[in-house]
Amino acid sequence: MKIGIVCYPTFGGSGVVATELGQALAEKGHEVHFISYSPPVRLDFLSGNIFYHEVSVSDYPLFEYPPYELVLASKLVDVVKYEKLDLLHVHYAIPHASAAYMAKQILASQGINIPFITTLHGTDITLVGKDPSFEPVITFAINQSDAVTAVSESLKEDTYKNFPNVRKEVKVIPNFIRLDDYKFESTTCKKKMYAPNGERLLIHVSNFRKVKRVEDVLRVFDKVKKVIPSKLILIGDGPERGNIEKLCRELDTCSDIKSLGKIVNPEPILAIADLFLLPSETESFGLAALEAMASKVPVISTNSGGLPEVNVNGFSGYMSNVGDIEGMAKNAIHILQNDDTLNQFKANAYAQAEKFDISKILPMYEKLYAEVLEKNTVFK
Numbered sequence: 001m002k003i004g005i006v007c008y009p010t011f012g013g014s015g016v017v018a019t020e021l022g023q024a025l026a027e028k029g030h031e032v033h034f035i036s037y038s039p040p041v042r043l044d045f046l047s048g049n050i051f052y053h054e055v056s057v058s059d060y061p062l063f064e065y066p067p068y069e070l071v072l073a074s075k076l077v078d079v080v081k082y083e084k085l086d087l088l089h090v091h092y093a094i095p096h097a098s099a100a101y102m103a104k105q106i107l108a109s110q111g112i113n114i115p116f117i118t119t120l121h122g123t124d125i126t127l128v129g130k131d132p133s134f135e136p137v138i139t140f141a142i143n144q145s146d147a148v149t150a151v152s153e154s155l156k157e158d159t160y161k162n163f164p165n166v167r168k169e170v171k172v173i174p175n176f177i178r179l180d181d182y183k184f185e186s187t188t189c190k191k192k193m194y195a196p197n198g199e200r201l202l203i204h205v206s207n208f209r210k211v212k213r214v215e216d217v218l219r220v221f222d223k224v225k226k227v228i229p230s231k232l233i234l235i236g237d238g239p240e241r242g243n244i245e246k247l248c249r250e251l252d253t254c255s256d257i258k259s260l261g262k263i264v265n266p267e268p269i270l271a272i273a274d275l276f277l278l279p280s281e282t283e284s285f286g287l288a289a290l291e292a293m294a295s296k297v298p299v300i301s302t303n304s305g306g307l308p309e310v311n312v313n314g315f316s317g318y319m320s321n322v323g324d325i326e327g328m329a330k331n332a333i334h335i336l337q338n339d340d341t342l343n344q345f346k347a348n349a350y351a352q353a354e355k356f357d358i359s360k361i362l363p364m365y366e367k368l369y370a371e372v373l374e375k376n377t378v379f380k
Protein backbone atom coordinates (compact mmCIF):
# COMPACT_ATOMS: atom_id res chain seq x y z
CA MET A 1 0.00 0.00 0.00
CA LYS A 2 1.15 3.58 -0.61
CA ILE A 3 0.16 5.69 2.37
CA GLY A 4 0.47 9.45 2.95
CA ILE A 5 0.78 10.44 6.62
CA VAL A 6 0.09 14.03 7.63
CA CYS A 7 1.17 15.04 11.13
CA TYR A 8 2.73 17.72 13.29
CA PRO A 9 6.48 17.16 13.28
CA THR A 10 6.98 18.35 16.86
CA PHE A 11 7.52 16.58 20.19
CA GLY A 12 3.76 16.23 20.87
CA GLY A 13 2.20 12.78 21.19
CA SER A 14 0.21 12.96 17.95
CA GLY A 15 3.38 13.47 15.90
CA VAL A 16 5.15 10.67 17.77
CA VAL A 17 2.29 8.21 17.21
CA ALA A 18 2.04 9.16 13.51
CA THR A 19 5.80 8.75 13.05
CA GLU A 20 6.02 5.41 14.84
CA LEU A 21 3.01 4.16 12.91
CA GLY A 22 4.54 5.19 9.59
CA GLN A 23 7.86 3.57 10.46
CA ALA A 24 6.16 0.32 11.46
CA LEU A 25 4.11 0.31 8.25
CA ALA A 26 7.27 0.87 6.22
CA GLU A 27 8.94 -2.07 8.00
CA LYS A 28 6.02 -4.22 6.92
CA GLY A 29 6.67 -3.27 3.30
CA HIS A 30 4.23 -0.41 2.79
CA GLU A 31 5.49 2.76 1.10
CA VAL A 32 5.02 5.66 3.52
CA HIS A 33 5.09 9.35 2.60
CA PHE A 34 5.23 11.84 5.49
CA ILE A 35 3.87 15.28 4.68
CA SER A 36 4.57 18.08 7.16
CA TYR A 37 6.27 21.46 7.56
CA SER A 38 9.50 19.89 8.82
CA PRO A 39 10.79 16.33 9.26
CA PRO A 40 9.05 14.68 12.24
CA VAL A 41 11.45 14.66 15.21
CA ARG A 42 11.32 10.92 15.75
CA LEU A 43 11.60 9.99 12.08
CA ASP A 44 14.60 8.00 10.94
CA PHE A 45 15.11 7.31 7.31
CA LEU A 46 16.71 3.92 7.78
CA SER A 47 13.97 2.34 5.73
CA GLY A 48 14.03 2.85 1.96
CA ASN A 49 10.22 2.84 2.05
CA ILE A 50 10.01 6.17 3.85
CA PHE A 51 9.71 9.51 2.07
CA TYR A 52 9.29 13.04 3.33
CA HIS A 53 7.56 15.93 1.55
CA GLU A 54 7.91 19.41 3.00
CA VAL A 55 5.09 21.92 3.08
CA SER A 56 6.66 25.38 2.83
CA VAL A 57 4.44 28.39 3.25
CA SER A 58 5.46 31.61 1.54
CA ASP A 59 6.02 34.47 3.96
CA TYR A 60 4.60 37.18 1.67
CA PRO A 61 4.20 40.34 3.80
CA LEU A 62 0.46 40.50 3.14
CA PHE A 63 -0.02 37.32 5.12
CA GLU A 64 -0.28 38.12 8.77
CA TYR A 65 -1.50 34.51 9.06
CA PRO A 66 0.21 32.41 6.36
CA PRO A 67 -2.36 30.06 4.75
CA TYR A 68 -0.78 26.76 5.84
CA GLU A 69 -3.93 24.75 5.25
CA LEU A 70 -4.11 25.76 1.58
CA VAL A 71 -0.47 25.00 0.95
CA LEU A 72 -0.87 21.65 2.70
CA ALA A 73 -3.91 20.84 0.54
CA SER A 74 -1.95 21.70 -2.61
CA LYS A 75 0.96 19.57 -1.42
CA LEU A 76 -1.38 16.66 -0.79
CA VAL A 77 -2.80 16.96 -4.30
CA ASP A 78 0.72 16.92 -5.69
CA VAL A 79 1.98 13.99 -3.61
CA VAL A 80 -1.14 11.84 -4.11
CA LYS A 81 -0.97 12.41 -7.86
CA TYR A 82 2.71 11.94 -8.50
CA GLU A 83 3.48 9.28 -5.89
CA LYS A 84 0.22 7.47 -6.75
CA LEU A 85 -0.86 7.15 -3.12
CA ASP A 86 -3.68 4.77 -2.16
CA LEU A 87 -4.83 6.65 0.92
CA LEU A 88 -4.12 9.54 3.26
CA HIS A 89 -3.99 9.20 7.04
CA VAL A 90 -4.11 12.55 8.81
CA HIS A 91 -3.26 12.92 12.50
CA TYR A 92 -4.89 15.74 14.48
CA ALA A 93 -8.07 17.21 13.04
CA ILE A 94 -6.94 20.83 12.84
CA PRO A 95 -6.22 21.70 10.07
CA HIS A 96 -5.17 18.35 8.64
CA ALA A 97 -8.62 16.85 8.18
CA SER A 98 -10.05 19.86 6.36
CA ALA A 99 -6.91 20.13 4.19
CA ALA A 100 -7.30 16.45 3.27
CA TYR A 101 -10.95 17.04 2.40
CA MET A 102 -9.98 19.93 0.12
CA ALA A 103 -7.28 17.83 -1.56
CA LYS A 104 -9.76 14.99 -2.02
CA GLN A 105 -12.23 17.29 -3.79
CA ILE A 106 -9.57 18.79 -6.05
CA LEU A 107 -8.34 15.32 -6.98
CA ALA A 108 -11.92 14.11 -7.57
CA SER A 109 -12.34 16.93 -10.09
CA GLN A 110 -9.37 15.41 -11.94
CA GLY A 111 -10.79 11.89 -11.81
CA ILE A 112 -8.60 10.69 -8.90
CA ASN A 113 -10.22 9.07 -5.88
CA ILE A 114 -8.25 9.33 -2.63
CA PRO A 115 -9.80 8.21 0.66
CA PHE A 116 -8.63 9.85 3.86
CA ILE A 117 -8.64 8.65 7.47
CA THR A 118 -8.62 11.13 10.34
CA THR A 119 -7.16 10.20 13.71
CA LEU A 120 -8.29 12.41 16.57
CA HIS A 121 -5.62 12.80 19.24
CA GLY A 122 -7.00 14.92 22.05
CA THR A 123 -6.58 18.65 22.19
CA ASP A 124 -8.03 18.90 18.67
CA ILE A 125 -11.31 17.80 20.32
CA THR A 126 -11.02 18.65 24.01
CA LEU A 127 -9.25 22.04 24.05
CA VAL A 128 -8.49 23.78 20.76
CA GLY A 129 -11.31 22.08 18.86
CA LYS A 130 -13.89 23.07 21.45
CA ASP A 131 -13.41 26.70 20.47
CA PRO A 132 -16.67 27.58 18.65
CA SER A 133 -14.70 29.24 15.87
CA PHE A 134 -13.48 25.81 14.73
CA GLU A 135 -16.65 23.79 15.33
CA PRO A 136 -18.35 23.83 11.88
CA VAL A 137 -15.14 23.02 10.03
CA ILE A 138 -14.11 20.21 12.38
CA THR A 139 -17.58 18.67 12.35
CA PHE A 140 -17.68 18.81 8.57
CA ALA A 141 -14.17 17.39 8.11
CA ILE A 142 -14.88 14.54 10.53
CA ASN A 143 -18.15 13.71 8.79
CA GLN A 144 -16.44 13.78 5.38
CA SER A 145 -13.54 11.54 6.41
CA ASP A 146 -13.66 8.03 4.98
CA ALA A 147 -12.92 6.72 8.46
CA VAL A 148 -12.27 8.34 11.82
CA THR A 149 -10.35 6.95 14.76
CA ALA A 150 -9.85 8.21 18.30
CA VAL A 151 -7.01 7.14 20.58
CA SER A 152 -9.30 6.23 23.52
CA GLU A 153 -12.92 5.53 24.41
CA SER A 154 -12.87 8.74 26.41
CA LEU A 155 -11.86 10.78 23.36
CA LYS A 156 -14.56 9.10 21.30
CA GLU A 157 -17.16 10.15 23.91
CA ASP A 158 -15.73 13.68 24.01
CA THR A 159 -16.00 13.89 20.23
CA TYR A 160 -19.73 13.14 20.25
CA LYS A 161 -20.24 15.41 23.28
CA ASN A 162 -18.30 18.43 21.97
CA PHE A 163 -19.43 18.04 18.36
CA PRO A 164 -23.11 17.07 18.52
CA ASN A 165 -23.45 17.17 14.73
CA VAL A 166 -20.81 14.52 14.16
CA ARG A 167 -22.60 11.59 12.49
CA LYS A 168 -19.57 9.56 11.55
CA GLU A 169 -18.68 6.36 13.38
CA VAL A 170 -15.56 6.97 15.47
CA LYS A 171 -13.50 3.79 15.95
CA VAL A 172 -11.15 3.51 18.90
CA ILE A 173 -7.62 2.44 18.09
CA PRO A 174 -5.48 3.03 21.17
CA ASN A 175 -2.01 4.48 21.08
CA PHE A 176 0.90 2.08 21.22
CA ILE A 177 4.58 1.76 22.00
CA ARG A 178 7.22 -0.38 20.44
CA LEU A 179 8.32 -2.42 23.46
CA ASP A 180 11.56 -3.40 21.76
CA ASP A 181 12.67 0.24 21.97
CA TYR A 182 12.50 0.11 25.77
CA LYS A 183 15.21 -2.39 26.60
CA PHE A 184 17.59 -0.04 28.36
CA GLU A 185 18.98 -1.32 31.66
CA SER A 186 18.74 0.74 34.82
CA THR A 187 22.25 0.43 36.22
CA THR A 188 23.31 1.91 39.54
CA CYS A 189 26.13 3.66 37.75
CA LYS A 190 23.79 5.47 35.33
CA LYS A 191 21.33 6.29 38.08
CA LYS A 192 24.10 7.84 40.20
CA MET A 193 24.40 10.69 37.67
CA TYR A 194 21.03 11.98 38.84
CA ALA A 195 20.63 10.37 42.26
CA PRO A 196 24.17 10.29 43.68
CA ASN A 197 23.18 9.08 47.14
CA GLY A 198 20.75 6.39 46.12
CA GLU A 199 17.72 8.70 46.19
CA ARG A 200 14.49 7.66 44.47
CA LEU A 201 14.20 9.20 41.02
CA LEU A 202 10.92 10.80 39.96
CA ILE A 203 10.35 11.97 36.40
CA HIS A 204 7.95 14.06 34.34
CA VAL A 205 7.91 14.40 30.55
CA SER A 206 5.64 16.86 28.74
CA ASN A 207 5.37 19.93 26.56
CA PHE A 208 4.96 22.14 29.67
CA ARG A 209 1.61 23.51 28.61
CA LYS A 210 -0.99 24.63 31.16
CA VAL A 211 -3.00 21.43 30.65
CA LYS A 212 -0.06 19.39 32.05
CA ARG A 213 -0.18 21.14 35.47
CA VAL A 214 3.60 20.90 35.86
CA GLU A 215 3.31 22.99 39.03
CA ASP A 216 1.52 20.00 40.58
CA VAL A 217 4.53 17.86 39.68
CA LEU A 218 6.71 20.15 41.78
CA ARG A 219 4.24 20.26 44.66
CA VAL A 220 3.89 16.46 44.76
CA PHE A 221 7.66 16.08 44.57
CA ASP A 222 8.10 18.55 47.43
CA LYS A 223 5.87 16.40 49.65
CA VAL A 224 7.49 13.11 48.62
CA LYS A 225 10.98 14.45 49.20
CA LYS A 226 10.14 15.40 52.77
CA VAL A 227 9.49 11.70 53.53
CA ILE A 228 11.72 9.82 51.09
CA PRO A 229 15.05 11.16 49.77
CA SER A 230 14.30 11.85 46.12
CA LYS A 231 15.33 13.72 42.99
CA LEU A 232 13.20 14.91 40.10
CA ILE A 233 14.01 14.92 36.38
CA LEU A 234 12.00 17.16 34.05
CA ILE A 235 12.06 16.43 30.32
CA GLY A 236 10.49 18.78 27.79
CA ASP A 237 9.91 22.47 27.51
CA GLY A 238 7.08 24.90 26.92
CA PRO A 239 5.17 27.94 28.09
CA GLU A 240 5.06 26.94 31.78
CA ARG A 241 8.84 26.79 32.18
CA GLY A 242 9.07 30.26 33.78
CA ASN A 243 6.43 29.43 36.40
CA ILE A 244 8.18 26.18 37.21
CA GLU A 245 11.50 27.90 37.79
CA LYS A 246 9.77 30.38 40.07
CA LEU A 247 7.97 27.68 42.02
CA CYS A 248 11.05 25.54 42.62
CA ARG A 249 12.71 28.60 44.14
CA GLU A 250 9.69 29.21 46.35
CA LEU A 251 9.64 25.58 47.46
CA ASP A 252 13.44 25.54 47.74
CA THR A 253 13.68 22.36 45.69
CA CYS A 254 15.68 23.60 42.66
CA SER A 255 18.84 21.78 43.72
CA ASP A 256 16.93 18.48 43.66
CA ILE A 257 15.46 19.05 40.21
CA LYS A 258 17.26 18.50 36.94
CA SER A 259 15.68 19.97 33.78
CA LEU A 260 16.94 18.26 30.66
CA GLY A 261 14.87 20.17 28.09
CA LYS A 262 13.59 18.58 24.91
CA ILE A 263 14.96 15.11 24.27
CA VAL A 264 14.08 13.19 21.11
CA ASN A 265 14.47 9.72 22.64
CA PRO A 266 13.93 9.81 26.40
CA GLU A 267 13.98 5.98 26.76
CA PRO A 268 17.45 5.63 28.38
CA ILE A 269 16.52 8.23 31.01
CA LEU A 270 13.09 6.74 31.67
CA ALA A 271 14.85 3.43 32.31
CA ILE A 272 16.59 4.79 35.41
CA ALA A 273 13.47 6.43 36.88
CA ASP A 274 11.39 5.01 39.75
CA LEU A 275 8.16 6.92 39.33
CA PHE A 276 6.46 8.97 36.60
CA LEU A 277 4.24 11.94 37.51
CA LEU A 278 1.44 13.02 35.16
CA PRO A 279 -0.99 15.31 37.00
CA SER A 280 -2.67 16.64 33.81
CA GLU A 281 -5.93 18.51 33.75
CA THR A 282 -6.89 16.16 30.94
CA GLU A 283 -5.23 13.61 28.65
CA SER A 284 -7.07 11.87 25.85
CA PHE A 285 -4.67 8.97 26.33
CA GLY A 286 -1.38 9.89 28.01
CA LEU A 287 1.25 8.45 25.70
CA ALA A 288 3.97 9.73 28.02
CA ALA A 289 2.56 7.53 30.80
CA LEU A 290 2.59 4.52 28.51
CA GLU A 291 6.20 5.22 27.53
CA ALA A 292 7.08 5.30 31.23
CA MET A 293 5.33 1.96 31.86
CA ALA A 294 7.15 0.42 28.92
CA SER A 295 10.32 1.46 30.79
CA LYS A 296 9.05 -0.36 33.91
CA VAL A 297 8.19 2.91 35.63
CA PRO A 298 4.91 3.09 37.58
CA VAL A 299 2.70 6.14 37.09
CA ILE A 300 1.03 8.59 39.43
CA SER A 301 -1.56 10.36 37.31
CA THR A 302 -4.91 12.06 37.45
CA ASN A 303 -8.02 10.10 36.54
CA SER A 304 -9.13 12.48 33.80
CA GLY A 305 -9.87 11.74 30.13
CA GLY A 306 -8.40 8.51 28.82
CA LEU A 307 -5.87 8.02 31.62
CA PRO A 308 -7.95 5.29 33.31
CA GLU A 309 -7.70 3.30 30.06
CA VAL A 310 -3.90 3.36 30.37
CA ASN A 311 -2.99 3.49 34.07
CA VAL A 312 -4.62 0.84 36.28
CA ASN A 313 -5.24 2.19 39.76
CA GLY A 314 -3.37 0.19 42.42
CA PHE A 315 -1.60 -1.92 39.78
CA SER A 316 0.54 0.05 37.32
CA GLY A 317 0.40 3.10 39.60
CA TYR A 318 -2.33 5.23 41.10
CA MET A 319 -4.82 7.84 39.95
CA SER A 320 -6.23 10.85 41.83
CA ASN A 321 -8.58 13.69 41.08
CA VAL A 322 -7.10 16.67 39.26
CA GLY A 323 -5.28 18.89 41.75
CA ASP A 324 -5.26 16.35 44.59
CA ILE A 325 -1.63 16.95 45.55
CA GLU A 326 -2.01 15.23 48.94
CA GLY A 327 -3.46 12.08 47.37
CA MET A 328 -0.82 11.91 44.65
CA ALA A 329 2.01 12.42 47.15
CA LYS A 330 0.57 9.77 49.50
CA ASN A 331 0.34 7.24 46.68
CA ALA A 332 3.82 8.10 45.44
CA ILE A 333 5.23 7.54 48.93
CA HIS A 334 3.41 4.22 49.14
CA ILE A 335 5.00 3.02 45.89
CA LEU A 336 8.46 4.28 46.79
CA GLN A 337 8.50 3.21 50.44
CA ASN A 338 10.42 -0.02 49.99
CA ASP A 339 12.13 -1.97 47.22
CA ASP A 340 9.65 -4.85 47.27
CA THR A 341 6.64 -2.61 46.71
CA LEU A 342 8.46 -0.57 44.09
CA ASN A 343 9.62 -3.65 42.20
CA GLN A 344 6.11 -5.08 42.19
CA PHE A 345 4.71 -1.83 40.73
CA LYS A 346 7.52 -1.73 38.18
CA ALA A 347 6.69 -5.25 37.00
CA ASN A 348 2.97 -4.41 36.89
CA ALA A 349 3.63 -1.24 34.89
CA TYR A 350 5.51 -3.25 32.29
CA ALA A 351 2.77 -5.89 32.17
CA GLN A 352 0.23 -3.15 31.51
CA ALA A 353 2.42 -1.63 28.76
CA GLU A 354 2.62 -5.02 27.03
CA LYS A 355 -1.09 -4.70 26.17
CA PHE A 356 -0.25 -1.69 24.00
CA ASP A 357 2.66 -3.14 22.07
CA ILE A 358 2.68 -2.16 18.43
CA SER A 359 2.30 -5.81 17.43
CA LYS A 360 -1.24 -5.65 18.84
CA ILE A 361 -2.24 -2.23 17.49
CA LEU A 362 -0.68 -2.11 14.00
CA PRO A 363 -3.02 -4.83 12.63
CA MET A 364 -6.00 -2.65 13.67
CA TYR A 365 -4.78 0.17 11.45
CA GLU A 366 -3.95 -2.18 8.59
CA LYS A 367 -7.44 -3.70 8.81
CA LEU A 368 -9.00 -0.24 8.75
CA TYR A 369 -6.92 0.77 5.72
CA ALA A 370 -8.01 -2.39 3.89
CA GLU A 371 -11.69 -1.75 4.72
CA VAL A 372 -11.50 1.85 3.55
CA LEU A 373 -9.77 0.86 0.32
CA GLU A 374 -12.27 -1.89 -0.34
CA LYS A 375 -15.22 0.47 0.13
CA ASN A 376 -13.59 2.98 -2.18
CA THR A 377 -13.02 0.37 -4.87
CA VAL A 378 -16.68 -0.74 -4.68
CA PHE A 379 -17.96 2.82 -5.00
CA LYS A 380 -15.45 3.96 -7.62
Ligand code: GMT
Pocket residue numbers: 011012013014015017092121122123126151175207209211282283284285286287288
Ligand atom coordinates in the same frame (compact mmCIF):
# COMPACT_ATOMS: atom_id res chain seq x y z
O1 GMT B 1 -0.44 16.56 25.09
C1 GMT B 1 -0.30 17.42 24.24
O2 GMT B 1 -0.44 18.62 24.49
C2 GMT B 1 0.12 17.02 22.86
C3 GMT B 1 -0.97 16.31 22.14
C4 GMT B 1 -0.61 16.11 20.71
O3 GMT B 1 -1.49 16.21 19.90
O4 GMT B 1 0.52 15.87 20.33
O5 GMT B 1 -1.20 15.06 22.82
C5 GMT B 1 -2.43 14.44 22.64
O6 GMT B 1 -2.22 13.31 21.81
C6 GMT B 1 -1.42 12.28 22.40
C7 GMT B 1 -1.22 11.17 21.35
O7 GMT B 1 -2.42 10.62 20.93
C8 GMT B 1 -2.10 11.75 23.67
O8 GMT B 1 -1.32 10.73 24.24
C9 GMT B 1 -2.24 12.92 24.67
O9 GMT B 1 -2.93 12.46 25.80
C10 GMT B 1 -3.01 14.06 24.02
N1 GMT B 1 -2.97 15.21 24.91
C11 GMT B 1 -4.06 15.67 25.54
O10 GMT B 1 -5.17 15.16 25.43
C12 GMT B 1 -3.84 16.83 26.43
